[in-house]
Amino acid sequence: MAPPLVPRATYRLQLNADFGFAEAEALVPYLARLGISHLYTSSFLKARAGSRHGYDIIDHAAINPEIGDRASFDSLSAALARHDMGLVLDVVPNHMGVGGHDNAWWLDVLEWGEDSPYAAFFDIDWQPARRELRGKLLLPFLGDHYGAVLERGELKPVYDRAEGSIGIWYWEHRLPLAPTHYARLLAPAAEAIGETTMDLARGIAGTRSPSARRRAALEMKAALAARPELGDAIDAALGRLTGDPAEPRSFAPLHRLMDAQHWRIAYWRVAADEINYRRFFDINDLAGLRMELPQVFETTHRLIFELIAEGKLHGLRIDHVDGLHHPAQYLSRLREHAGRPVWVVVEKILAHHERIRRDWPVAGETGYQALNLINGLFVDPEGAEPLERTYARFIGGDLDFEEEVYRAKKLIMAETMGSELTVLALRLGRIAQAHWRSRDFTLSGLRRALEEVVACFPIYRTYVTARRVGEQDRRYIDWAVAQARKRGGADPAIYDFVHGILTTDLGRGPRPYYPRRAVIAFAQSFQQYSGPVMAKGFEDTALYRYNRLVALNEVGGDPRRFGLSASAFHQTARRRRASWPHAMIATATHDTKRGEDMRARLNALSELHEDWRVRLERWGRLNAAFKHDGAPDANDEILLYQTMLGAWPEDAAEEAAFVPRLQGAMLKSVREAKRITSWANPDADYERALADFVARLCARDRRNPFLDDFLPFRARLARLGMVNGLAQTLVKLTMPGVPDIYQGCELWQLDMVDPDNRRPVDWRRRARLLDEVADADPWTLIENWPSGAVKLRLIERALGLRKRRPDLFERGDYLPLSPRGDLARHLLAYARVREGGAAIVVVPRLIAGLWPEHNLLPPLRGAWRGTFVELPPVLARAEGFRDVLTGARIEPASRRGARVLKACDLFDQGPVALVETEG
8 A cells, every 4th residue: 555645644753874764764663553654754865974954965866875875765665665654855945055075066166156057056146245255155164264264274275186176175174276277286296297287277267168168177187187196296286385374474375376266265253244145044054045946946856856756755844945035936846846746844934823825835834833823722821921920020120022032133133144134235225226216225224224124024034926916925014114114223215115125016017117127036035034034033032032931932933922722722723624734733843942741841830820930939049059140140040940840851860861961951042042142152151150050950969959849849840741741742643734743752752952852762662662552551551651651652542543534634624612511611622523423632721720739640530520521413423432542432421402521531541532433
């Protein structure tokens, strides 16, 4: 049998040198038993050596040799086929890994400049503002100022004997020299080289045709490489360029040579102001690709389409779709070239008021919307104000999240993405000069206006095309420009101009005042800029600053949205069923900031807000003596306490390893926040004080009053988190969409921010537990819940139901059910219904008040007396009801002429219920 076109459930694996195709193949039988239909992997195309994530691809036509070869991939594919499973690949179309010495396209661009056949592949501005950089590619890879690096002798001319080529090396970075300079460089070795080869070298510079120059250069290099005995003579000739650190002027010849190249090597900090190639966010060694060009698309996707044609690739997850110039065009080409039906989802961060574009031929997004939807179910809205007061009191003032996002985006544009903003301002300035109405708009005024609009943009980007401007896009532009105008910063008339350009209104019509092509091109480039600024400002800065309840500070989330009602969940779930029934559902990914069960624990703070306030004040007093000159500050301290509460391991044997993990997670968090320390400007004293504070709080080798008070509260939170975790897992596995399980999450996942969530997984333990839970007593699993076996069995049973009745979940309707009785507000209930069959899901929520602190087990039968779920007629006609998780039959009761399921029966043997109708 072939795998289903729409996955039943996916399982994400992070492939790298330590876990490749062979290790993935060994897991296939276990994943099949778990109920997974599709293995879903990180990219396995050839990435930079040592890559742990695979997003720095250097060759799209090859498989990463660190992960395996074609034979091992085919073996994995065969193993999946034997178990009727498919394969989903994470595709990275937006960028490539550059710098270093291993990207052939990039090296060719450095060698030949604009004449390289790959120059158009990368999004490079060959005519930047600075005149001396025109025709050059700025390379911000130096660890110090150029002059200092040059005079230390760290830029070294090197002859590659195997290739017959000459380049400058800076540690791992290779900078090829233009072949037009070879004749002069080889002249001192001319006698050894011979007149024929030297004539080839001299002829390169005199050849006008780029293609002829290239042919001559290849012939010359081949002639040199064929005579390895020339190496010493050429090395000696290049040695004349080597300066003496004691004599700075001796580096002048080398400097003049490098100054004449198609590139300019520079200090990495220069990138913020002068970089002239589009990057992935602000990462200098990930360069943007012009995927809108057919040749680039076809070249980078050839291997992927081959694997699809061979029936070895069944789904695609498109990474960072917002980075593309024209996402809809890209996705349409993907469908057209695939040649057969393929399940496609896109990584797209949506605002709560935003919808995925209907003209995108995809199954939906990769699950962040569902993640935050599910998470909101277990956050008590009544805790918002008390937690806000506690937070303000502890840090000594109010922190407005919306203002933090605005400031963070301004900071990103000022410190790391200013060069791209300058390029946009220059392009806008050229458009403004096209008509007298805007000729007085200054470059600085245009730049300030653009900066304000980007800082106020409410979503990642719009999707304006040459053909149209959607109403949704227009509303977002209207909003951003209106908010920017209120904040000022530029001539008010400029904002009208910017609005007309971003909507492309000023370039449309029969006789527009401004050049249509330039206006549309600017609007589309602006879209590629606003997204990265939002990502870096919102996700990677503001979410690390605002620490009221960090369970809400998640990718695709918004901490201003505090909790979700059951009715709101039902409304959204029904909309997903109607519009995107096959979108991915995730509760953890490789990019989430906290593990799914860590969030489930921390959500309980919204219910225990008074206890949290008391504990927080007590811990602040107990630990004040362990700070160094006030470090860490209160905002980082409250983040630390929440992180400890959520991630503290259940197994005492893991505590020793937990401390350095916690220190690493806190270091990343405070650097991302960019308040006191950052990646670009680390404050070593503050970071050392933070690490010491963490170690002291976790110390077990001395009396620790803090831990004595912390651990009992953590234990209570953990028990609540257990129920929340099971409930969110069951909802994920049964709501409309395709559930995804991130590697290892079939047991409790208490991971902290990346890279903590990419640690090795104990697969043997999971496989052993899967055998053990098959016939285990439910009460035994609950009593021993810290092992995670109870969660594992829930997943296995729920996926088993999806496998037995695929139509119920792939095509079935979503039917909200009505809890009634004393504790109705503490239940979420719904059914998946298809052609007379149904699966009923009932989970508890917001149960802290129902669970006495001294009770070690979750509230089961006794707590739910007087609460029930009404069965609508379509379900009431069922002949019987069977508990999928335990196999027990459940007898409905009658109440006022209606059939109902009593909550005490549903939760008789576990905290959550999944019921299958019979007949």
